[in-house]
Amino acid sequence: MAKLTFGRLTEAWKGEAADFTPLLAAQLDSLGNAIGVDLTALGESEVATTGGRRIDIVAQVEDGSEFVIENQYGRADHDHLTRGLAYAVARRARGLVVVAEEHRDEFRAVAQYLNEVAELDSERGIAVWLVEAQAVRIENSAWAPLFTAVVEPNQFTATVEKAKQSETVTLEEFFDQFDVADLRQAADALVGKWQAAGYRRRLGPKHVVLEASGPSAGGIRTVVAVFNDGHVLVPFSAYAGLNSGIPIESLTTPEFRDAADQLFGFNGTEKQARTVPGWLTPERVNPLLTFCIQVADAYKAALAQSPST
Structure with missing residues (x-):
């Protein structure tokens, strides 16, 4: 024994x-x-x-x-x-x-x-x-x-x-939590475009998580989380496999991180990076959506390479 x-x-x-x-x-x-x-x-x-x-x-x-x-x-x-x-x-x-x-x-x-x-x-x-x-x-x-x-x-x-x-809230109740009209408009547009593109989202009491299919035990991985004060959480450590144990290599390259830092205003060291409150303006919806689709595409490619996950 x-x-x-x-x-x-x-x-x-x-x-x-x-x-x-x-x-x-x-x-x-x-x-x-x-x-x-x-x-x-x-x-x-x-x-x-x-x-x-x-x-x-x-x-x-x-x-x-x-x-x-x-x-x-x-x-x-x-x-x-x-x-x-x-x-x-x-x-x-x-x-x-x-x-x-x-x-x-x-x-x-x-x-x-x-x-x-x-x-x-x-x-x-x-x-x-x-x-x-x-x-x-x-x-x-x-x-x-x-x-x-x-x-x-x-x-x-x-x-x-x-x-x-x-506990959960409805999507409309989540949007009602925004105190600034521009922030609500931006969050509404982002979530609407994300779902129209065929992706899923998950609601918490004060945030919405944009999700996509990817290699993990449950088959779903976090892309970003958007909070009711207009700040966005970008889980770089999750991209690197901290919780799932399955890193997504294309999301851990210096080139990817440099582009993300430029978009969100990070300094390159954060692992669970949060923007400042109010970051999500209507002008930033499309750049953020492009970033999120890039992450979702990377998840999809990794999932295709490991079908048994």
Whole structure:
């Protein structure tokens, strides 16, 4: 029988920031399974905060709600918990997930208290998960992370969280969220042209995701997401296969990125890049549509090359 070996995170991944955080960002589905939340395609790592600090990962679920994730080696400390909580409160995130090798009793008590508060006020409360992580492997295989939730919201709060994730709005209700007429006109025109071209879209409470067929477990991949303040999210990390494990080579070339940076005003370093609010003007609808069709065509070509995916 093959031998199962457990180890410290430092045995498997030398650097917390350099090695483990990128691995965690690439395996959000595993962490999501441990906490019972579908952490899906949109997210970013090393997110800057006020005061020059950074949050390890900010993940988004399908409805656009954010989950703040802080991870560290050894025992969880005050710095990671309070920094993550402060950012989650400021951004009105749905939940905070703190991943460490061990959690102190006093931190468990704090997390349980916050979950009780969230149960009493689901609109303003923040659900908290404390997750312990360790490295595991079979024989001499590569190490893999193993996550175990040691504190999580109770069943009532978890049910509320799942219900929130399933909430949807109509397309007309989404357009009604725009405060500026030009932004609404641009979003309406973009979505209309996208659907007229035969592509699909998915609605969240505050955004619409333009999607296209592509190589992935579900056969659908994100192209861009458009939010109700007129900013656009361009998931370069998703193009590179961060969540699906299937990179689209033509969408990871320097030439593609340079053209995208010129269109959106990025600086070439963002992985989950967001434009400024109000970026989507009527004049930018057609250039954005051209970009989106280019991404969809790249997905289609990759899907044709891997029909078994």
